[in-house]
Amino acid sequence: MSSNNPISNFQDVPWKQRFYRSMLGYGIHFSRRSDGTINRFILNLFDLKAQPSKQPIDGVKTSDTVVDATRNLYFRLFLPSLEQNTNMPLIVYFHGGGFAYMSANSIGCDDLCRNLCKKTGAVIISVNYRLSPEHKYPSQYDDGFDVLKFIDDNANTKNFPSNVNLKQCFIAGDSAGGNLAHHVTVKACEYGLRNVKLIGLIAIQPFFGGEERTESENRLVDAPVLSVKGTDWLWKTFLPEGSDRDHPACNVFGPKSVYDIRRLKFPATMVVVGGVDPLYDWQIRYYEGLKKCGKEAYLIEYPNAFHSFYAAPELKESGLLMEEMSNNPTSNFQDVPWKHRFFSSMIGFAVNFSRRSDGTINRYIMNLFDFKAPPSQQPFDGVKTSDTVVDATRNLYFRLFLPSLNQDDDVPVVVYFHGGGFAYLSASSIPCDDFCRRLCKKTGAVIISVNYRLAPENKYPSQYDDGFDVLKFIDDNANIKNLPFNVNLKQCFIAGDSAGGNLAHHVAVKACEYGLRNVKLIGLIAIQPFFGGEERTESETRIVDASMISVKGTDWLWKAFLPEGSDRNHPACNVFGPKSVDDISRLKFPATMVVVGGFDPMHDWQIRYYEGLKKRGKEACLIEYPHAFHTFYGVPELKETCLLMEAVKGFIERLIN
Numbered sequence: 001m002s003s004n005n006p007i008s009n010f011q012d013v014p015w016k017q018r019f020y021r022s023m024l025g026y027g028i029h030f031s032r033r034s035d036g037t038i039n040r041f042i043l044n045l046f047d048l049k050a051q052p053s054k055q056p057i058d059g060v061k062t063s064d065t066v067v068d069a070t071r072n073l074y075f076r077l078f079l080p081s082l083e084q085n086t087n088m089p090l091i092v093y094f095h096g097g098g099f100a101y102m103s104a105n106s107i108g109c110d111d112l113c114r115n116l117c118k119k120t121g122a123v124i125i126s127v128n129y130r131l132s133p134e135h136k137y138p139s140q141y142d143d144g145f146d147v148l149k150f151i152d153d154n155a156n157t158k159n160f161p162s163n164v165n166l167k168q169c170f171i172a173g174d175s176a177g178g179n180l181a182h183h184v185t186v187k188a189c190e191y192g193l194r195n196v197k198l199i200g201l202i203a204i205q206p207f208f209g210g211e212e213r214t215e216s217e218n219r220l221v222d223a224p225v226l227s228v229k230g231t232d233w234l235w236k237t238f239l240p241e242g243s244d245r246d247h248p249a250c251n252v253f254g255p256k257s258v259y260d261i262r263r264l265k266f267p268a269t270m271v272v273v274g275g276v277d278p279l280y281d282w283q284i285r286y287y288e289g290l291k292k293c294g295k296e297a298y299l300i301e302y303p304n305a306f307h308s309f310y311a312a313p314e315l316k317e318s319g320l321l322m323e324e325m326s327n328n329p330t331s332n333f334q335d336v337p338w339k340h341r342f343f344s345s346m347i348g349f350a351v352n353f354s355r356r357s358d359g360t361i362n363r364y365i366m367n368l369f370d371f372k373a374p375p376s377q378q379p380f381d382g383v384k385t386s387d388t389v390v391d392a393t394r395n396l397y398f399r400l401f402l403p404s405l406n407q408d409d410d411v412p413v414v415v416y417f418h419g420g421g422f423a424y425l426s427a428s429s430i431p432c433d434d435f436c437r438r439l440c441k442k443t444g445a446v447i448i449s450v451n452y453r454l455a456p457e458n459k460y461p462s463q464y465d466d467g468f469d470v471l472k473f474i475d476d477n478a479n480i481k482n483l484p485f486n487v488n489l490k491q492c493f494i495a496g497d498s499a500g501g502n503l504a505h506h507v508a509v510k511a512c513e514y515g516l517r518n519v520k521l522i523g524l525i526a527i528q529p530f531f532g533g534e535e536r537t538e539s540e541t542r543i544v545d546a547s548m549i550s551v552k553g554t555d556w557l558w559k560a561f562l563p564e565g566s567d568r569n570h571p572a573c574n575v576f577g578p579k580s581v582d583d584i585s586r587l588k589f590p591a592t593m594v595v596v597g598g599f600d601p602m603h604d605w606q607i608r609y610y611e612g613l614k615k616r617g618k619e620a621c622l623i624e625y626p627h628a629f630h631t632f633y634g635v636p637e638l639k640e641t642c643l644l645m646e647a648v649k650g651f652i653e654r655l656i657n
Contacts, residue, residue, distance in 0.1 A: 028101060036237060037133055038100060047102065050110035056081035060114045064105075065159050067150045071130055073143050076104045078117040078124035079161060088161070089122045089168040091202075092148060094129070094184070096175025096308065098207065098234035099140055104128035108311050112174070115313055119322040123164050125151070129180070133237035137249050140176075140238075144184040145191075152196045170200040171267075172325075174310060176234075178206025182252060182286075189264040201269040202325060205277055205307055206286060209235060210251035211244055214281035223278050226307040231278065251282075253289035261293050268296040272321060274305030275650055284621075288614065300324055301623050303647040316639050324626045336635050344548065351424060351553075359560060360456055361423060370425060373433035379404040383437045387428075388482050390473045394453055396466050399427045401440040401447035402484060411484070412445045412491035412656050414525075415471060417452065417507070419498030419631065421530065421557035422463055427451035431634050435497070438636060442645045443652055446487050448474070452503070456560035460572050463499075463561075467507040468514075475519045491656045493523040494590070495648075497633060499557075501529025505575060505609075512587040523655045524592040525648060528600055528630055529609060532558060533574035534567055537604035544601065549630045551601050574605075576612035584616055591619040593651045595644060597628030623647050 027046025031039045052062045061081050067073045080088075093116070095102050095109040102109055104126040117124045129143035150156055151166070171188075173181035185201050209231060221228045232245075239247050246254045271287040273280055290297040302309065302317040310318050336344070350369035354362045375385040383401050390396045403411075416439070418425050418432040425432055427449040440447045452466035473479050474489065483489075494511075496504035508524050532554060544551045555568075562570050569577045594610040596603050613620040625632065625640040633641050 032233070038237075043101065048107045049103075049105045050107045051105070052076065058114060058118060060117045062110070062114070067147055071135075071143065072128065073130070073146065074104070074128050075147055076110070076113070076126040076128070077159070078113050078126065080117055080121055080123075087165045087168070088163050089120075089170060090151075090160075090164050090166060091116070091120070091122050091124050091170045091172050092144075092151070093124055093126045094144060094171075094173030094177030094180040095126060096173070096177045096207070097131075098231070099132045099176045099180075099238040100234055101131065103131075111313075112311055115322065116325065120325060122170070123161065132234075136237070136241075137239055137247075140180055141183045141187065141249075144180050145187045148184060148188055148193065148196060149191075152193045154195065166195050167197040167199075169196050169198050170202060171198055172202035172204070173206070174204040175308065176207040178203035179208060179249070182206065183249065185267065186259050186261060186264065189261075189266055198267045201267050202272070203269060203283075203286070204272040204310055204321070205274055205279065206271070206283055207231075207234075207279065208250060208252060208282040208286055209245050209279065210254050210282065211246050216280040216282075217278045220276060220278040220280075223276055224306040226278060228278050252286060253292075261290075261295065266290075266293075266295045268298070270298045270300060270324070272300045272310075273302070274307060274309055274317075275301065275303035275647075276305060277307040279307065291611070298626070299622050299624055300626065301621065301647075302643065303623065303650045304643075316643060320625075320627075320639055320643070335638055337637055348548075355556065361560075366424065371430045372426070372428045373430050374428070375399065381437060381441060383440045385433070385437070390470055394458075394466065395451065396453070396469065397427070397451050398470055399433070399436070399449040399451070400483075401436050401449065403440050403444050403446070409486055410488040410491065410656070411486050412443075412493060412652055413474075413483075413487050413489065414439070414443070414445050414447050414493045414495050414652075415467075415474070416447055416449045417467055417494075417496035417500030417503040418449065419496070419500045419530070420454075421554070422455045422499045422503075422561040423557055424454065426454075434636075435634060438645065439648065443649045445493070445652060446484060455557075459560075459564075460562055460566075460570075463503055464506045464510065464572075467503050468510045471507065471511055471516065471519060472514075475516045477518065480518070488656075489518045490520040490522075492519050492521050493525060493652060493655075494521055495525035495527070496529070497527040498631065499530040501526035502531060502572070505529065506572065508590060509582050509584060509587065512584075512589055521590045523651060524590045525595075525651065526592060526606075526609070527595040527633060527644070528597055528602065529594070529606055530554075530557075531573060531575060531602060531605040531609055532568050533577050533605065534569050539603040539605075540601045542601075543599060543603075549601065554601065575609060576615075584613075584618065589613075589616075589618045591621075591655060593621050593623060593647070595623045595633075595647075596625075597630060597632055597640075598624065598626035599628060600630040602630070621651070 027043050031043035052064050059081050061079045063077050064074050093113055113124045113126045127147045130139045171181045171185050217228050235245050246256050248257050269290055273283040287297055287299045305317050309315055310321055346369050350366050354366040375387050382404055384404050386400050387397050416436055436447045436449045450467055450470045453462045494504045494508050504524055511521055540551050558568050569579050571580050592613055596606040610620055610622045628640045632638055633644050
């Protein structure tokens with residue numbers, strides 16, 4: 001737990017990629033002249049080019065089309081060689097390079113677009129625009145928009161395959177290309193294209209900034225690939241003479257902003273960010289700015305990703321990004337191994353048949369399928385466990401998970417609440433035990449998994465009371481002997497999945513109001529938290545019968561948990577809704593990580609929870625896995641589960657250092 005930042009996945013980049021990046025970085029560094037210009041001869045020695053390939057390479061054919069030879073404006077067309085689709089979408093792509101480096105035929109850019117074409121089955125147009133400092137703002141924006149107009153012109157449609165659908169056009173870009181994609185989209189919305197219809201924008205780690213130094217810039221001043229000093233130099237070479245970084249090209253929603261996109265029919269936008277990117281905070285502000293303007297926007301975060309991670313196809317994050325950019329999103333439930341599917345089916349069967357018509361649960365049937373794991377005082381998979389009773393009269397206890405090899409003096413503690421809709425499972429249930437064991441091993445933290453009372457036998461607020469009583473038990477000096485000597489109670493996190501995520505929020509509120517003596521809550525981790533309301537959201541309507549949990553099932557669970565006569569706008573369910581009673585804006589609420597999945601019917605309620613925290617001035621980060629179903633984290637083989645563990649580890653390390 002010695003690092004100040006999440007661990008960058010740059011360490012996972014293969015040596016050939018590292019060597020190429022190092023050589024390119026060397027070329028960039030030594031090509032910069034003291035007068036602010038670039039020695040293109042030196043740079044081109046290191047910026048290796050790829051020729052167009054009319055014969056398929058890796059399933060993709062390419063060709064170049066000139067738009068304006070006087071400014072070397074052209075685009076590279078990427079065609080999937082096996083395309084049979086009569087309705088192929090089009091992606092207009094802008095490469096990165098800080099507006100000053102790279103081109104559409106640079107090997108890195110060519111490889112990225114080739115991979116994108118192959119994965120998505122879309123036709124890709126990669127734009128070669130003019131570079132700064134020879135050509136300052138707005139040259140790049142003009143070039144990008146001129147290519148869009150070129151495509152829109154009926155006379156030029158002969159340059160495209162007959163099966164390209166211009167009404168399904170996406171605009172995309174990485175780094176400076178992400179910035180370019182935004183501004184070209186604004187120009188296109190104002191102009192009104194005839195044949196091209198922009199339906200989506202994909203901004204991958206977009207290059208935005210401002211005069212303010214953000215927390216991520218200060219923390220990652222010398223991050224891999226891109227430094228803050230480097231971004232300052234790039235902005236100076238790109239922006240008009242005399243401009244600062246609050247120029248609207250750089251700080252799009254800043255004090256000098258000139259575009260009011262609220263009045264525009266702006267396309268749905270996907271914003272991709274990385275936790276080890278100094279531009280992280282500016283990218284989050286861009287996403288929040290879009291939402292504030294009433295635009296449809298999605299945030300995809302990879303907490304361990306460095307700037308330009310997507311150019312290394314070997315990285316897990318790169319593979320996931322390609323899947324998320326695909327025009328056919330699917331649930332990752334299809335990737336669940338058969339043993340997990342069988343176990344999930346058996347649990348689902350028990351849950352279904354244990355529900356009685358009078359709203360109670362047949363615990364005998366349920367317990368036949370809810371297999372338990374006994375505590376293991378001998379290390380199992382590097383973790384020891386033991387149970388501590390808090391109140392035997394209500395079966396309130398916690399399971400302690402200890403990393404057997406952690407000898408640090410300051411080990412953080414995570415108080416964890418399991419899921420199950422407040423009505424099912426326990427701290428000793430095999431899935432809960434397994435998840436906490438993996439979490440303990442990955443993070444090196446001590447995990448306290450709380451066994452609380454269940455509904456409908458024990459309705460609201462029994463579960464919240466149990467959770468808070470465990471916190472007070474830990475906080476009591478007389479009980480510190482139950483914890484390892486090296487646990488640091490001043491580095492305490494509260495966490496939970498599904499109903500446990502809801503529980504974590506409400507227990508954190510009670511703790512903030514109460515004022516604990518020895519325990520200091522510094523972070524909250526809400527994994528697909530169980531929230532809702534009377535309104536039927538878009539995600540509930542779209543994913544009404546999702547894998548693992550249905551809307552009908554959530555309705556039953558709320559009825560079993562909430563007080564008699566209450567509806568789903570009760571503040572336990574709809575925390576920032578019309579009946580909300582807790583004003584957390586006045587509380588010293590801990591930094592919160594909210595994890596959501598694109599195939600979870602509660603997705604929209606979880607997003608509203610994140611936005612509610614931000615609206616009340618609380619530190620919050622959103623981690624979204626667009627293909628993830630509800631409870632995906634219970635399947636360790638899934639890529640998203642591995643990334644989630646890395647994200648939780650990074651979140652903990654960032655807050656304790």
